[in-house]
Every structure is written in C-alpha cells, then in structure tokens.
Amino acid sequence: MIKKMMLMISLTILVSAFGFAQESKTYIGPQLGWQKASDADNGMLMPGGAIRIKLTPSLSVEGSINYRQEEYSNNNIKVTTWPVMITGMIYPIKTIYGAIGVGWYNTAIDYSTHYHDLGLNDNRKQKFGWHFGAGTEIPLTRSENPPGAILTADFRYVFLNYNFTEVPGSKDISSDYFVVTVGLLFGI
Numbered sequence: 001m002i003k004k005m006m007l008m009i010s011l012t013i014l015v016s017a018f019g020f021a022q023e024s025k026t027y028i029g030p031q032l033g034w035q036k037a038s039d040a041d042n043g044m045l046m047p048g049g050a051i052r053i054k055l056t057p058s059l060s061v062e063g064s065i066n067y068r069q070e071e072y073s074n075n076n077i078k079v080t081t082w083p084v085m086i087t088g089m090i091y092p093i094k095t096i097y098g099a100i101g102v103g104w105y106n107t108a109i110d111y112s113t114h115y116h117d118l119g120l121n122d123n124r125k126q127k128f129g130w131h132f133g134a135g136t137e138i139p140l141t142r143s144e145n146p147p148g149a150i151l152t153a154d155f156r157y158v159f160l161n162y163n164f165t166e167v168p169g170s171k172d173i174s175s176d177y178f179v180v181t182v183g184l185l186f187g188i
Contacts, residue, residue: 024055025053025054025187026051026054027051027052027185028049028051029185030048031047032045034180037176038174038176040072040175041071041073041075046066046068046179047066047067050152050183051063051064052089052150060088061086061087061089062085063085064084065082065085067080067082068082069081070175076112076114077109077111079110082107083103083129084104084105085101086103087100088101095139096137097135097137102129102131103128103129105127105128105129107124107125107127109125127160127162131158131159132156132157133154135154136152136154137152138151138152148187149186150185152182153183154181155180157176157177160175160176161176
C-alpha cells in the first residue's frame with residue numbers, strides 16, 4: 001500500500017513538472033555519493049548523474065541514475081544495482097529541502113563459488129523501493145536567465161529489501177541503505 005501511494009505521489013509530481021515547464025529552471029550534472037546498506041560488509045562510493053527541474057521556488061522534481069555495488073556475508077554475495085530514482089523536493093527555506101520519492105532498481109546478485117556449490121545461481125532482479133531525506137542547494141552563480149550552477153548535498157534513506165532467503169543463514173539480512181550525495185548541477 002505504501003509503495004503504491006509513493007509511486008502515485010511521484011508520478012503526480014512528475015506530471016506536474018510538465019505543466020510548469022514554461023516557468024521552470026532545469027539543471028543537469030554529475031553526483032557522487034557514499035552509501036552503506038544496513039547489513040552490507042562495507043560502504044562504497046556511488047557515482048551517477050541527475051536532472052533537476054525547479055518548478056517553483058518551493059518545489060522541484062529530480063530524476064537520477066546511479067551505479068552502486070555492495071557485498072554481504074563476508075564478500076560471498078555481491079549485489080550490483082543501477083537505481084533510477086524520481087524524487088520530489090519541497091523547500092521550506094530557499095536553500096534547504098525535504099525529499100521523497102520512488103526508485104526502480106535493476107539488480108544483479110552474484111554468489112561466490114561456495115554458494116554455487118550449494119545450488120544457488122546468480123540472478124537478475126528488478127525491484128521498486130522508496131526513499132526520503134533532506135538536503136541543501138547552494139547557488140554558485142547569480143545568473144537567473146539562463147540559470148547558473150548549483151551545488152547540492154543531501155542525505156537519503158532508501159527502503160529496498162532484497163530477498164536473500166535462499167541463502168543459508170541470511171534470513172535477517174537488511175539491504176535498506178542510506179546515501180550521502182554531493183552534486184554539481186548546471187543550468188540549461
């Protein structure tokens with residue numbers, strides 16, 4: 001139920017973006033994040049890119065794609081993901097925003113030889129997850145027309161629980177994760 005509601009909210013924000021296209025400012029650029037899943041062996045860098053559309057001074061929508069990788073169970077399970085996220089942002093203060101959205105996760109799960117010997121095969125999955133967070137957006141130029149560059153920084157918590165139940169002893173592994181990102185977005 002929550003996933004469907006989050007998807008509907010995100011789609012509504014995205015569709016609204018087209019209605020504000022005449023007045024909006026669009027930014028595009030690279031992002032770099034550091035992410036750590038709850039039960040992953042280590043945290044890792046997460047490169048990617050984003051396009052952010054400022055619909056009004058207090059409302060934005062962002063689309064992003066990233067590359068992330070994590071390992072579980074002492075490097076015996078390797079998970080590689082390409083998250084595609086849609087995020088709505090509300091600015092209570094000009095440079096600070098709250099964020100909420102959904103993501104589509106193309107995922108490859110690769111098992112070590114040990115798990116292959118137990119009969120587990122590598123697999124590919126597509127999952128939906130949702131996220132929330134907060135961040136800041138700092139203008140680097142004063143240009144409004146065309147829009148200049150902005151520096152972004154945010155924290156997001158992502159609810160994405162992979163099902164590792166076929167792996168012995170992994171029933172309680174959590175793959176929800178947090179990510180801290182910085183981005184340099186240029187007005188177009």
